[in-house]
Amino acid sequence: MFDSLKNKLQNIRTKFASNIEEATGAEVEPPQPRGNAEAAPPLARPESPAVLEEREKPTLISRVKVFVREREILIQEKDIEEPLSELEMVLLENDVALPVTDEIISRMRAELVGRHRRIGDSVDDLVVSTLRSALCGVLGEGFDLLRYVEEHERPVKILFTGVNGTGKTTTVAKVGHYLQKNGFSVVIGAGDTFRAGAIEQIVTHADRLGIRVVR
The missing domain is CATH 1.20.120.140 (SRP54, nucleotide-binding domain)
Known part of the structure; x- marks a missing residue:
């Protein structure tokens, strides 16, 4: 997707x-003279101020x-x-x-x-x-997840929801890893009982990260 x-x-x-x-990239070139016409010889007499202007x-x-x-x-x-x-x-x-x-x-x-x-x-x-x-x-300015977790009563619960195929499971793993790196303990609750293989997928991610999964 x-x-x-x-x-x-x-x-x-x-x-x-x-x-x-x-629309904007072409440079304009001056028109080229036609044929082999030569430039007119200079005028013998001085030009008037009006002509010079x-x-x-x-x-x-x-x-x-x-x-x-x-x-x-x-x-x-x-x-x-x-x-x-x-x-x-x-x-x-x-x-x-x-x-x-x-x-x-x-x-x-x-x-x-x-x-x-x-x-x-x-x-x-x-x-x-x-x-x-x-x-x-x-x-906008975005959402400060770490501040949210720090300012709320533990355990802080985060729910991920959305249509199939949008990357929820992978995002759960990424957020879990992010929280781990910042000193928080993480537990994942596998709540997707609809999609085939969803729980197995989140368990695989959690095992790689060393995160406990509640099924």
């Missing part, structure tokens, strides 16, 4: 990078070259709308709640649209950092 999700997210990262590169005005091409030379390109909403829609579908298909999905998409759109991207910077790094920022923003 997680491999499938990782592959889908990788495809979306590629789509983001491709769209942004396509006109010559000094920047042309469209020169302005674009200066813009590109500054190496910053503006990301527009149309550049990221398609991969954002795909990301929304992937999150919903993988049981991310609609309000959470909306918040992630909204944060990514707000952070990317109108952003000045420096030419040469990794677009993939930009997309990954934006997605990471959106996820961290949705999750």
Whole structure:
């Protein structure tokens, strides 16, 4: 399940990078002269101040070259709308709640649209950092498990629940190991009597960690 999700997210990262590169990555080259026409010979007489002033005005091409030379390109909403829609579908298909999905998409759109991207910077790094920022923003400051255990009456009971295939058993083992490393004694209660092999799996993890299991 997680491999499938990782592959889908990788495809979306590629789509983001491709769209942004396509929309903002190309440098503008000045038009080349047609045929073999030679440059006109210099004027024999001095140019008037008005002509000199006109010559000094920047042309469209020169302005674009200066813009590109500054190496910053503006990301527009149309550049990221398609991969954002795909990301929304992937999150919903993988049981991310609609309000959470909306918040992630909204944060990514707000952070990317109108952003000045420096030419040469990794677009993939930009997309990954934006997605990471959106996820961290949705999750908030997080949950301090050690403080929770320290501040509550012993024994502290932690219940893991969720749909099949989301990694509950492995997470139980990881949390147990984390608590062990921080000086707490741990006992695992094997309460999954529905899935075939669930108890055997948690017992295997617990044996490797030296944690007692109550069945």
